[in-house]
Amino acid sequence: MSLCFQPFHYASKIKCCVRKHTRSQSQGRKNPSLVKVASAETTSTSFLHKQSSDALVGPGNGIGIIGGVSIDSTLSFAKRLKDLLLEEEGSSPPFILCSDPSLSKELSSLDRRSSSPFSSAKTEADCSTVVENLRRKRAFLDRTGVCCVVMPCHISHSWHDEIKEGCSVPFLHVGECVANELKQAQLKPLESGSPLRIGVLATNPSLLPTIYQEKLESKGFEVVLLDKATEEHTVIPAVEALNRKDFEGAQNLFKIALQVLLMKAVNRVILASDHLEQLLPPEDPLWTKCIDPMDALARSSLKYARSPETGK
Structure with missing residues (x-):
């Protein structure tokens, strides 16, 4: 260790x-x-x-x-x-x-x-x-x-x-950190009369309920996920392409998955995987619609370290 x-x-x-x-x-x-x-x-x-x-x-x-x-x-x-x-x-x-x-x-x-x-x-x-x-x-x-x-x-x-x-x-829990930041952002629904929707992209869907879905729903957000067929034809092949060092192919598949979620009127998309976070270049405009959850965790830990309760 x-x-x-x-x-x-x-x-x-x-x-x-x-x-x-x-x-x-x-x-x-x-x-x-x-x-x-x-x-x-x-x-x-x-x-x-x-x-x-x-x-x-x-x-x-x-x-x-x-x-x-x-x-x-x-x-x-x-x-x-x-x-x-x-x-x-x-x-x-x-x-x-x-x-x-x-x-x-x-x-x-x-x-x-x-x-x-x-x-x-x-x-x-x-x-x-x-x-x-x-x-x-x-x-x-x-x-x-x-x-x-x-x-x-x-x-x-x-x-x-x-x-x-x-x-x-x-x-600190990464899902709670993301949900709290989204709540504080005071976003507005993209469709009138609809709940505020947050998309989640993950390479391991079995983790979504406990890590993100429950935390987001407790704050009043509607969580939008890819359907199984889209996931099998975009996210999974994107990771496979990444493992083969086919970065261009992985990026193209990832962007398709991202656009599918954005078409469902989600305000933001959480990239719930280290694999996915590396598929968008830093200057890509799609980042304005994405959330890197580890950034939220880092900000929350710094905020807590600086809070009066820590004795600072």
Whole structure:
């Protein structure tokens, strides 16, 4: 497992990284700031029972991040936090990032299989192992002195409530963050007399009810999804094309799926997949109609870190 600590005003993305069994003691001595983190990592069980005075971050304004399916997507989320700070020229809360390659591999395997419900005994056992692993990481971050914990991974959010249980600090939910931002935007329905519609595009439809649909509907939005036939002829082939490195083909199929939803008078479309988020160039005008949910999660975590309740 890797543990990363980052004060945002430093130039690099990740300033201090500790990897279990991969750094020699002599390497650790080169940077005294690593000593305390290394102790927490290599003796995590005893660390979880230490007093709050041993917290790794300062006045309770740090952000704890649990890594997800890939280290790339996890570091991408950390970069979002840094980019938002640069845009806003705001203060710099630190973050602690906890990433586990073995967990990432398990999550990736489950993500590939989860187009159908987790029904087999083997898969249920796999899920139980993953949830317990995620709970340990949440408990570790909970004890480090962070003001909130985030999990920038859609598949991990399948078990958000189970992982959250017992957490002493807010454990932000990406669906709630998106729904709250949409509510605050005070959008108007595109069709007179109709409810305000929000589209959701996902490569894993089985995750939609618990992650987005319930959260959006609780705020009064009507959730619009692709029908199964359109999904099978656009979204699924788009991901397959992306896996073959056929970016042009993937983009074309993705844009067809996006246009189908937009024709249903949706105000915005949530891109509920890391795969889909990379299929629109940053300058594409379609972005004005899309929502990257991890951006909403990043904004919410920064907002919470800066709130008066954190002691800032």
